[in-house]
Amino acid sequence: MIEPTTSCTTIDGFTLPYTIIEAKSSSARGVILYFHGGGLIFGQSNDLPQDYIDILTENYHLVLVSYRLAPESNIDVIINDALTQYDTIQQQYPTFPIFTFGRSAGAFLAMLTAHHRNVDGVIDFYGYCRIHVPAFLRPNKQYQALSSQITPAILNQLIQSKPLISGPIQTRYPIYLYVRGQAQWMAYLGIQSSTQSDYNISPKQLKAFPPTFIVHCTGDPDVPYSESEHIHRYINHSHFKSLSLESHDFDRDVNETAQSIYRQAVQFLDQIVQSNGGEA
Structure with missing residues (x-):
């Protein structure tokens, strides 16, 4: 298990x-800044x-970032944690292109970071760009059935x-x-209204997004496949890899399909670097 090697401090004094x-x-x-799901x-x-x-680390530095979790911390704190991590890494690597990568809810944070900061590209694994989703x-x-067995006491x-x-x-x-x-x-x-613009990246905003690599399973039972279709529709430079599987996190256990997709994601980043003038 890889242990954290360093830390940064948030505006409210929390150590990340x-x-x-x-x-x-x-x-x-x-x-590559990686945001975990969950x-x-x-x-x-x-x-x-x-x-x-x-x-991922053949030719890229990989940063595994942390953020505070809900419900102990609300979504505004979580988003600020993600941006603090980006700012810290950007200061450490000022001449390098920085990419955000997330899985599921981590992809949501990766996209929000790209919305608020100057990110060079995004890797979105079965994520979403908005929370106002039916x-x-x-x-x-x-x-639903399983959750009914969980009591307030638990x-x-x-x-x-x-x-x-x-x-x-x-x-x-x-x-x-x-x-x-x-x-x-x-x-x-801690969200008062699901329509709040802070938590929903609009189609107009997506059109201004950096290049994005998207992967999603058609039968995802957790995050709708249509959310990735939506993202792909509006981001001008995006590549959408669709998998005909009935799963959410297809890469939970290492498999050949997942390894191939990770390689494709890296190739996508390589193309961005090359189009922007080569290596740092």
Whole structure:
């Protein structure tokens, strides 16, 4: 397990650890900021299998960033954490192109970071660019029956009194299962209205986005496939890899298909670097 190697401090004095895995090549082409998934409720920064890390770090520095989790911290805090991590890394690598990469909710943060900062490209694995989505506002059928067995007493035991940046799936997934199954996700993220512009990147804003590599499974039971179609429709320079699978995180376990897609994502970044004038 890769442990965080350094940290930065947020405007409210919270310490955010992150890990830099340097490129194997002596002439790195850029920096990839990785945001983990988990519905903004569970997960940890070091969840990428080593096989994928090896592919990403052939020619790029990889930074595994952390952010505070909901419901202990609200969505505004989470977004600010993501931007703080970007600002810190940008200061460390001022001459390198910086790319944001996220899986699921991490892709949402990767896209929000690209919206607010000068990001050179985005890798979006089964993510979304907005939260005003019918599937996010109503009970998720996959989780509904199971979530009804989770009582307020159980939830209170799982929710911590202090902010946390790492949420093991064993203790945190039941919270996500409950909030999605009972259509309480927005409330637990501290969102007053799902239509707030802070949490929804508009089609007009997507048109100004940097090049974006998108992957999504057609039968995703968690994040609608149509969200990636929406992103691809509006970002002028985007590549959409569609997988005919009934899964959400197709790359959870290392497999040949996933490894191939990671290589394609890196090739996509290579093309951006080349079109922008070569290596840093």
